[in-house]
Amino acid sequence: MSVLPDRSTRHSTVAMALRTAALVNVLADPAAGPGEVAAVLLAHGEPAPVEVTAEDVTGLRAAAVHLREVFAAGSADEAAALLNSLLAAHTGPLRLTSHGGTAPWHPHADADDDAPWTAWFRASGCLSLTVLLWERQAPPGRTCASASCGNVFVAHGSGPERRYCSRRCATRERVAAHRRAQTTTAAAPGAGVAELADEEV
Numbered sequence: 001m002s003v004l005p006d007r008s009t010r011h012s013t014v015a016m017a018l019r020t021a022a023l024v025n026v027l028a029d030p031a032a033g034p035g036e037v038a039a040v041l042l043a044h045g046e047p048a049p050v051e052v053t054a055e056d057v058t059g060l061r062a063a064a065v066h067l068r069e070v071f072a073a074g075s076a077d078e079a080a081a082l083l084n085s086l087l088a089a090h091t092g093p094l095r096l097t098s099h100g101g102t103a104p105w106h107p108h109a110d111a112d113d114d115a116p117w118t119a120w121f122r123a124s125g126c127l128s129l130t131v132l133l134w135e136r137q138a139p140p141g142r143t144c145a146s147a148s149c150g151n152v153f154v155a156h157g158s159g160p161e162r163r164y165c166s167r168r169c170a171t172r173e174r175v176a177a178h179r180r181a182q183t184t185t186a187a188a189p190g191a192g193v194a195e196l197a198d199e200e201v
Helices: 013-027 032-041 054-072 076-090 116-136 166-185 193-197
Strands: 095-097 106-108 141-143 152-154
Touching: 013 032, 013 054, 013 116, 013 152, 032 054, 054 076, 054 116, 054 141, 054 152, 076 116, 106 141
Parallel strands: none
Antiparallel strands: 095 106, 141 152
16 A cells, blocks of 8 residues: 655645545445544544544445546546536535644645545545646546456556556466466467566556
8 A cells, every 4th residue: 555654745635645545445345344444544644543433434435436436537538527526516615724733734625624534535535636637637546457456546656657556466467468378379478478567567
């Protein structure tokens, strides 16, 4: 899990987007409960204690479904349309807060500093993904290309476009392609493997 816990960076756009992706991923697991969600929030710099209830998880899971659609968008236009809809329905006026001096100044688009987890998640997720789309003029994230994964990840940084959420998934797909090539007589030895090996994770 990519985490930026330092006080000076945990409110950056990328840190907020990474936290959004991590929450979307954990909430995709039907077995994940308050403990698992709280662990993700703590890992991404939320100050302890983090109190999450079963009711919170239900609301967060519903919000995660909509945010996952943004990560899965195939184009900037599609992602922007989804984000515009979410921004109109679930965010308020943009404001800056330092949480009473306990954090660096950073933007919020939820109602107040004590908004429920679901409102906060929708607003902060939308805000971070919106800024990434604005900066990159491309979808802010993707869904892992590994059929056995399904995790979302944040597209940021330079270099070739990523297809996989992690090196582990990229390696698993290379191994699977190699095995397919070995058992397919019509394909040349190693077909598809070199192509995958050249891709950026």
